[in-house]
Amino acid sequence: MISYQKALNIVLSKSKSFGLEEIDLEDALGRVLAEDIVAPRDFPPFNRSAMDGIALRFEDLETGIREFKCLETVFAGAENKFEIQTGECYKIMTGAAVPKNADVVIRIEDVATDLDMMSLLKHDFKIYQNIALMGQDLKKNTVAIQKRSFINPATVGMLASLGKSRILVERLPSVNIITTGDEIIGLHQKPFPFQIFNSNAYTLRALLMEDLIKPEKYTHIKDDRTSLKSAIEKHLNTDILILTGGVSAGDADYIPEIMTDLGVEKLFHKVSIKPGKPIWCGIKGSTLIFALPGNPFSAMVTFKLFVDSFIKKSLGIKPSEFLKLPINFDRSKTSSLDEFFPVINNGVCLDKVAMNGSGDIRLGNSANALAVQEAQTLKLEKGNLVSFLLW
Numbered sequence: 001m002i003s004y005q006k007a008l009n010i011v012l013s014k015s016k017s018f019g020l021e022e023i024d025l026e027d028a029l030g031r032v033l034a035e036d037i038v039a040p041r042d043f044p045p046f047n048r049s050a051m052d053g054i055a056l057r058f059e060d061l062e063t064g065i066r067e068f069k070c071l072e073t074v075f076a077g078a079e080n081k082f083e084i085q086t087g088e089c090y091k092i093m094t095g096a097a098v099p100k101n102a103d104v105v106i107r108i109e110d111v112a113t114d115l116d117m118m119s120l121l122k123h124d125f126k127i128y129q130n131i132a133l134m135g136q137d138l139k140k141n142t143v144a145i146q147k148r149s150f151i152n153p154a155t156v157g158m159l160a161s162l163g164k165s166r167i168l169v170e171r172l173p174s175v176n177i178i179t180t181g182d183e184i185i186g187l188h189q190k191p192f193p194f195q196i197f198n199s200n201a202y203t204l205r206a207l208l209m210e211d212l213i214k215p216e217k218y219t220h221i222k223d224d225r226t227s228l229k230s231a232i233e234k235h236l237n238t239d240i241l242i243l244t245g246g247v248s249a250g251d252a253d254y255i256p257e258i259m260t261d262l263g264v265e266k267l268f269h270k271v272s273i274k275p276g277k278p279i280w281c282g283i284k285g286s287t288l289i290f291a292l293p294g295n296p297f298s299a300m301v302t303f304k305l306f307v308d309s310f311i312k313k314s315l316g317i318k319p320s321e322f323l324k325l326p327i328n329f330d331r332s333k334t335s336s337l338d339e340f341f342p343v344i345n346n347g348v349c350l351d352k353v354a355m356n357g358s359g360d361i362r363l364g365n366s367a368n369a370l371a372v373q374e375a376q377t378l379k380l381e382k383g384n385l386v387s388f389l390l391w
């Protein structure tokens with residue numbers, strides 16, 4: 001048995017890019033950029049009026065002129081072909097290109113209009129006021145968004161402003177899922193009292209979907225050595241293979257020995273954590289195999305701690321970091337394992353979530369964080385600072 005940190009380091013040391021692909025900008029949210037995006041022109045690309053008002057010359061204001069003849073109205077989208085002379089102004093709309101020579105925009109609320117004459121109602125001015133200057137946000141040919149950036153809604157908007165309709169991103173890993181167990185049935189079957197529905201298949205799919213990954217194949221196999229071996233062999237063709245069940249000490253827990261038979265290199269079996277202690281992890285060629293414990297909460301926690309961390313590191317996404325807050329209840333343990341438990345992080349402290357161990361189907365569903373009571377801490381008291389991950 002190895003420690004959580006050792007097991008995590010082993011998993012992370014296997015991280016790698018899954019390759020690159022070009023996608024439409026519409027599909028870019030949540031992906032990781034695989035190219036530097038260079039600004040193809042200055043932004044703004046022209047001196048842009050930030051207000052509806054009048055555009056004029058600062059020089060005129062300095063010489064005391066307060067009344068201007070309005071020549072025309074410049075709308076957004078009109079070509080900037082106008083030149084301005086002393087005592088002249090243009091009416092201008094927000095988003096329009098400021099006429100040449102003009103270096104001040106006065107908002108329309110601060111102007112009195114009499115036919116084509118505009119007189120100023122305020123007398124404090126600054127050069128370039130209400131003008132977003134060409135190139136002030138980004139200069140042409142500079143890197144606007146760096147390779148390996150995580151694409152959030154703001155990045156999508158920025159890519160659109162830069163005119164990028166297709167982008168190069170990190171490819172998501174291909175994943176196969178195999179659940180195991182004689183007692184497990186599909187959701188459309190009628191259960192005998194000793195049977196249970198296959199929740200792990202759905203939980204794992206949902207967890208993967210949070211990372212935008214759709215499993216290639218999903219298979220359920222009964223606890224039969226031969227069928228398990230041939231199913232695993234067939235599914236060793238993706239970047240990641242996730243199994244659940246059959247990894248502890250039961251008579252039908254065949255997974256570790258089947259992996260050896262199939263020539264999968266074992267990276268570790270058993271980690272000093274609860275839930276999830278029996279997790280098995282190995283590698284064959286370019287496939288990383290996570291055999292997660294069958295208990296629903298163990299599968300969920302070990303996915304978050306190991307599979308999700310591997311995916312995020314491989315894609316170049318910042319991993320979730322442990323934060324600390326005071327706990328709002330007492331908690332004792334007798335094991336010498338790091339114990340993970342669901343909590344509600346209310347921003348001030350960590351509230352308790354009802355859970356009866358790793359087989360509890362509630363999966364801490366009202367929780368938004370996973371706290372840890374470290375191996376050496378047998379008792380946590382209300383008010384103690386506790387580490388937790390957001391989830």
Ligand SMILES: Nc1nc2c(c(=O)[nH]1)N[C@H]1C(S)=C(S)[C@@H](COP(=O)(O)OP(=O)(O)OC[C@H]3O[C@@H](n4cnc5c(N)ncnc54)[C@H](O)[C@@H]3O)O[C@H]1N2
Pocket residue numbers: 179180181183184196197198199200201244245246247248249250253275276277278292293294295296298358359
């Ligand atoms: N003698 C020992 N027994 C057990 C140990 C141990 O160290 N020594 N470890 C316990 C721990 S901790 C866990 S966790 C479980 C893990 O067992 P397996 O990974 O071998 O999983 P199974 O025995 O197949 O199933 C465990 C539990 O989970 C339910 N299950 C399985 N698959 C699904 C699924 N797809 N959907 C919903 N529920 C599922 C299954 O019915 C069992 O109740 O072992 C302990 N035992």
Ligand code: MOO
Pocket residue numbers: 273274275276277278293295297298358359
């Ligand atoms: O890992 Mo087990 O998950 O403690 O039940």
